[in-house]
Amino acid sequence: xxxxxxxxxxxxxxxxxxxxxxxxxxxxxxxxxxxxxxxxxxxxxxxxxxxxxxxxxxxxxxxxxxxxxxxxxxxxxxxxxxxxxxxxxxxxxxxxxxxxxxxxxxxxxxxxxxxxxxxxxxxxxxxxxxxxxxxxxxxxxxxxxxxxxxxxxxxxxxxxxxxxxxxxxxxxxxxxxxxxxxxxxxxxxxxxxxxxxxxxxxxxxxxxxxxxxxxxxxxxxxxxxxxxxxxxxxxxxxxxxxxxxxxxxxxxxxxxxxxxxxxxx
Amino acid sequence: xxxxxxxxxxxxxxxxxxxxxxxxxxxxxxxxxxxxxxxxxxxxxxxxxxxxxxxxxxxxxxxxxxxxxxxxxxxxxxxxxxxxxxxxxxxxxxxxxxxxxxxxxxxxxxxxxxxxxxxxxxxxxxxxxxxxxxxxxxxxxxxxxxxxxxxxxxxxxxxxxxxxxxxxxxxxxxxxxxxxxxxxxxxxxxxxxxxxxxxxxxxxxxxxxxxxxxxxxxxxxxxxxxxxxxxxxxxxxxxxxxxxxxxxxxxxxxxxxxxxxxxxx
DNA sequence: TTCGACCGTATCGTATGGCGATACGGCCAA
DNA sequence: TTGGCCGTATCGCCATACGATACGGTCGAA
Numbered sequence: 302x303x304x305x306x307x308x309x310x311x312x313x314x315x316x317x318x319x320x321x322x323x324x325x326x327x328x329x330x331x332x333x334x335x336x337x338x339x340x341x342x343x344x345x346x347x348x349x350x351x352x353x354x355x356x357x358x359x360x361x362x363x364x365x366x367x368x369x370x371x372x373x374x375x376x377x378x379x380x381x382x383x384x385x386x387x388x389x390x391x392x393x394x395x396x397x398x399x400x401x402x403x404x405x406x407x408x409x410x411x412x413x414x415x416x417x418x419x420x421x422x423x424x425x426x427x428x429x430x431x432x433x434x435x436x437x438x439x440x441x442x443x444x445x446x447x448x449x450x451x452x453x454x455x456x457x458x459x460x461x462x463x464x465x466x467x468x469x470x471x472x473x474x475x476x477x478x479x480x481x482x483x484x485x486x487x488x489x490x491x492x493x494x495x496x497x498x499x500x501x502x503x504x505x506x507x508x509x510x511x512x513x514x515x516x517x518x519x520x521x522x523x524x525x526x527x528x529x530x531x532x533x534x535x536x537x538x539x540x541x542x543x544x545x546x547x548x549x550x551x552x553x554x555x556x557x558x559x560x561x562x563x564x565x566x
Numbered sequence: 567x568x569x570x571x572x573x574x575x576x577x578x579x580x581x582x583x584x585x586x587x588x589x590x591x592x593x594x595x596x597x598x599x600x601x602x603x604x605x606x607x608x609x610x611x612x613x614x615x616x617x618x619x620x621x622x623x624x625x626x627x628x629x630x631x632x633x634x635x636x637x638x639x640x641x642x643x644x645x646x647x648x649x650x651x652x653x654x655x656x657x658x659x660x661x662x663x664x665x666x667x668x669x670x671x672x673x674x675x676x677x678x679x680x681x682x683x684x685x686x687x688x689x690x691x692x693x694x695x696x697x698x699x700x701x702x703x704x705x706x707x708x709x710x711x712x713x714x715x716x717x718x719x720x721x722x723x724x725x726x727x728x729x730x731x732x733x734x735x736x737x738x739x740x741x742x743x744x745x746x747x748x749x750x751x752x753x754x755x756x757x758x759x760x761x762x763x764x765x766x767x768x769x770x771x772x773x774x775x776x777x778x779x780x781x782x783x784x785x786x787x788x789x790x791x792x793x794x795x796x797x798x799x800x801x802x803x804x805x806x807x808x809x810x811x812x813x814x815x816x817x818x819x820x821x822x823x824x825x826x827x828x829x830x831x
Numbered sequence: 832t833t834c835g836a837c838c839g840t841a842t843c844g845t846a847t848g849g850c851g852a853t854a855c856g857g858c859c860a861a
Numbered sequence: 862t863t864g865g866c867c868g869t870a871t872c873g874c875c876a877t878a879c880g881a882t883a884c885g886g887t888c889g890a891a
Contacts, residue, residue, distance in 0.1 A: 318841080320878070322587035322849080323627040327646075333653040342868065354851050357869080362588040367685075378654035380685045381592075383692065386651030387708025388598040389643035420632075420645045427648065431696055442707060443652025583870080585849070587878080607839065619880045622840080 325351060329359045330368060330378065339375030386443060395519070395528055396427055398562050403430055403530065406555045410548055415531040417453040417516075420445070422473045424454045424529065432533075447473045449489050450482050452504040452516035453529030459496035460518045460526040466493060481506040501549050503541070511536050515548045517556035530556050590616060594624045595633060595643065604640030651708060660784070660793055661692055663827050668695055668795065671820045675813055680796040682718040682781075685710070687738045689719045689794065697798075712738045714754050715747050717769045717781035718794030724761035725783045725791040731758060746771040766814050768806070776801050780813045782821035795821050 332340065332348035340348065346356020360376060363369040367381040390396050399416050407414040407430045416428040423445045448454025449470050458466040467490070475484045483489050496502035501517040508514070512533055519528040532548050597605065597613035605613065611621025625641060628634040632646040655661050664681050672679040672695045681693040688710045713719025714735050723731040732755070740749045748754050761767035766782040773779070777798050784793040797813050 318623045318626055320623050320627045323591045323624055326588045326591045327631050358583045358585050359588055361583050362585045366592050377657045380690055382650040382654040383690050383708035385647040389647040392642045425645055425648050443648035
């Protein structure tokens with residue numbers, strides 16, 4: 302998503318050792334992204350950009366392997382997807398070192414704490430520690446958001462060279478998530494500039510209504526942003542000033558504790 | 567893992583429309599399961615049962631697609647794995663209907679609540695709602711445990727015909743997870759029988775020390791178990807009797823509320 | 832320093848594995 | 862019934878991936 306997505310991989314387009322069979326396989330798994338309901342074999346093939354025969358064979362094989370399952374109304378991703386995500390989290394050095402820090406932070410602030418990772422123009426939630434009385438967990442681990450409209454994303458953009466941040470903004474899908482999402486590039490740049498000054502980013506109801514979120518970036522040894530730590534509170538309990546004063550030092554300290562421990566994004 | 571894992575898929579061994587290229591691709595991704603550290607290309611190929619050339623090509627392609635990433639010491643799974651797990655959770659009808667029920671339950675019991683799914687001889691954690699003061703989240707979504715030693719697994723085994731449950735027990739890897747794990751088949755069958763009588767399963771320190779867990783099975787419309795709801799408490803705060811009396815009715819009610827809403831495992 | 836082992840990378844002729852057009856039976860709605 | 866779309870199955874051809882092989886770099890032990 303974040304990079305090339307040529308219509309037809311055409312085997313070796315660009316790199317001679319890129320296998321089209323692998324790309325086709327993964328494109329079938331990716332075909333579910335954003336789909337509201339299970340897919341038939343034909344729909345799956347179409348969504349993956351394959352003809353019916355190829356879709357049929359790949360889907361059957363993936364089903365036999367547990368990466369696809371039949372539901373009553375079509376095919377859905379299979380449980381094996383969870384195992385692979387578990388492997389990712391387990392082998393990720395940053396997630397590993399972040400876990401105790403995040404728990405500590407969560408204990409201090411008593412609000413929801415998230416760790417997100419930068420991936421191209423987007424961020425992905427990698428760890429979520431719920432707050433005590435959270436009833437909506439519409440957002441889950443693995444959820445992807447454009448970086449411009451999430452606090453964590455803006456904190457990370459602020460740690461990039463201005464030109465690079467601008468490039469990401471321009472390449473992003475800037476549809477608003479809530480009525481209060483900032484979608485205007487100069488305005489976003491202003492907020493990024495503010496984040497650069499403060500050392501953290503703050504957003505009110507830009508990705509979910511009723512929510513105030515504060516985040517700071519985690520940097521690798523080259524001073525490049527690789528992740529962000531978020532704390533989310535409810536507007537029914539927090540005013541902006543109080544949230545800033547109480548939360549920001551803790552989040553920045555946690556982010557600083559994790560920075561430079563990580564080699565490469 | 568739960569089914570066949572022939573040394574060499576040999577294209578069409580068994581089913582004529584099974585694609586070996588797909589199986590090879592996924593076997594590279596699966597090679598990380600259980601590995602303690604990043605893998606070199608050669609190690610990855612060996613773990614996937616491929617020669618160096620095939621491993622090289624597949625790994626490079628997967629890396630280009632974001633399913634593999636380079637760390638300082640080798641290859642690790644890539645962020646895309648999280649997206650696929652998110653798709654699974656988002657499109658899973660049971661997870662969707664379970665979410666509000668689990669939150670309700672968590673509010674009532676104020677302890678950790680999990681939803682696990684049955685997958686062959688194992689269970690997978692699909693949803694986890696932490697308790698207020700949980701400091702260790704060693705277990706994560708996507709973690710797989712043998713069903714015999716988890717409460718949820720035993721609750722589900724109790725809902726299967728006895729012969730089938732026995733088959734799963736015999737096929738399971740019955741290494742103990744803690745000193746208190748029950749690994750003796752007759753003893754496990756006894757606990758399953760108890761679960762069948764009570765309508766829920768209970769285990770004390772069988773999968774983690776200091777933990778008492780109670781679980782009830784969720785059944786599909788054919789009365790077959792597809793999932794389980796767990797509540798986990800700390801032994802420093804709960805005695806067995808109190809835990810049973812306080813927690814079991816709530817867990818059973820939540821499991822009943824979800825049962826029969828789901829078509830097929 | 833000099834090996835040797837192992838790393839990642841790259842090349843290339845070959846044969847095999849998957850391509851995709853095609854066909855069939857079942858089901859549902861018109 | 863008819864027509865559409867479903868999932869399934871077949872089959873000959875050729876493009877695709879195979880895998881043996883080779884090369885330069887790096888690291889540790891000799």
